[in-house]
Amino acid sequence: VQLVESGGGLVKPGGSLRLSCAASRFIFSDYYMTWIRQAPGKGLEWISYISDTGGYTNYADSVKGRFTISRDNAKNSLYLHMNGLRGEDTAVYYCARGQYSYGYWGQGTLVTVSS
Amino acid sequence: DIQMTQSPSSVSASVGDRVTITCRASQGIRSWLAWYQQKPGTAPKLLIYAASTLQTGVPSRFSGSGSETDFTLTISSLQPEDSATYYCQQANNFPYTFGQGTKLEIK
Numbered sequence: 001v002q003l004v005e006s007g008g009g010l011v012k013p014g015g016s017l018r019l020s021c022a023a024s025r026f027i028f029s030d031y032y033m034t035w036i037r038q039a040p041g042k043g044l045e046w047i048s049y050i051s052d053t054g055g056y057t058n059y060a061d062s063v064k065g066r067f068t069i070s071r072d073n074a075k076n077s078l079y080l081h082m083n084g085l086r087g088e089d090t091a092v093y094y095c096a097r098g099q100y101s102y103g104y105w106g107q108g109t110l111v112t113v114s115s
Numbered sequence: 116d117i118q119m120t121q122s123p124s125s126v127s128a129s130v131g132d133r134v135t136i137t138c139r140a141s142q143g144i145r146s147w148l149a150w151y152q153q154k155p156g157t158a159p160k161l162l163i164y165a166a167s168t169l170q171t172g173v174p175s176r177f178s179g180s181g182s183e184t185d186f187t188l189t190i191s192s193l194q195p196e197d198s199a200t201y202y203c204q205q206a207n208n209f210p211y212t213f214g215q216g217t218k219l220e221i222k
Contacts, residue, residue, distance in 0.1 A: 044151075044159065044202055046211040060210040061116075094158055100206035101149035103170060105158035 001026045001104040003095050008109030015085050015113070021078040021095030021106055029053075029073040032099035035080050037091035038108075045091075048080065049099065062088075085113045117141050117205050121214035129222045134190045136217045138203035143183040147207035150179055150188045152199045153216075159202065163188065195221055 007019040021033070034049040047060045048069040057069050068081040078095050090113045096102035118141040128134050138148065146166040151159035161170045163179035166186060176191045190197055198221045203214040 043216045044153075044204070044213040046204070046213065049211075058209050100147060100211075101161055101164035101204070102151075102159070103161045103164075105160075108158060 001097065003097065003104060003106035005093065005095055005106040005109040008093065008111045010112045010114065011085055012115050013086060013113055016081070016083045017085065017111060019080040019082065019093055019095075019109060019111070021080075023076045023078065023095075023097075026097070028071075028076040031097050033069075033071060033078045034096045034098060034102060035069060035078075035093060036096055036102070036105075037089075037093045039088070039091045042091075050078070051099075082111070085111075087113050089113050116210055117144060117208050117212050119203055119205055119212050119214040121201075121203060121217045123217060124215065125218040125220070127220045127222050128193050130193055130195060132193045134193050134197075134219065136188045136201055136203075136219075138181075138186040138188070138214050140184045140186075140205055140207075142208075144205045144207035146182050147205055148179075148181070148186050149204045149206065150177075151202045151204065152197075153202065154199045162201075190219075193221065197221070 002024045004022045035047050050057045050069045054071050066084040070079045092108040094108045095106045097104040120139045122137045148166045150163040153159040167179045200216045200218045
């Protein structure tokens with residue numbers, strides 16, 4: 001199983017970013033997928049998940065209305081569209097495989113929100 | 116939201132010691148609890164899911180127990196490579212939430 005995130009970087013407050021997670025070595029369309037983040041020096045925060053077909057999603061209150069999770073099963077890819085970014089969104093963003101617990105994680109991609 | 120409270124926040128123990136970390140949920144979560152180990156600069160690693168099921172490949176010195184509101188992670192004989200931060204996570208109610216972490220150091 002391999003999960004590789006990309007798309008992180010420096011963005012100004014109010015800006016937008018799209019994170020990607022490329023999945024390989026497993027049948028991507030069989031699994032729910034999740035985004036989890038970790039602010040520098042802080043703990044883990046669950047932020048969103050999407051069902052295997054993409055038909056069901058859920059979000060943490062901290063990102064609801066600003067972030068959108070999506071997937072393209074034909075491309076074995078998971079996405080996180082982030083709008084209205086704030087300083088408190090600065091974190092390493094991980095994609096992880098699973099619905100209730102996460103046995104496989106990517107290496108993470110750092111998003112820094114700063115002017 | 117369900118609050119997950121871990122104790123202690125940090126612990127220092129010697130190789131060979133038995134170490135127990137506690138996680139308390141603010142409301143009952145049945146057995147929807149997982150434990151993770153995270154070392155600096157790396158992604159978390161799943162140790163235990165469904166409160167007491169050992170993830171494949173995880174050493175048997177790790178074990179989990181509990182249900183509803185009170186859970187424990189036990190390391191039966193501490194090894195040097197167990198130095199890390201440990202997190203619990205509930206998956207009974209949205210939003211899923213993590214404990215604040217317990218930093219385990221080796222004396």
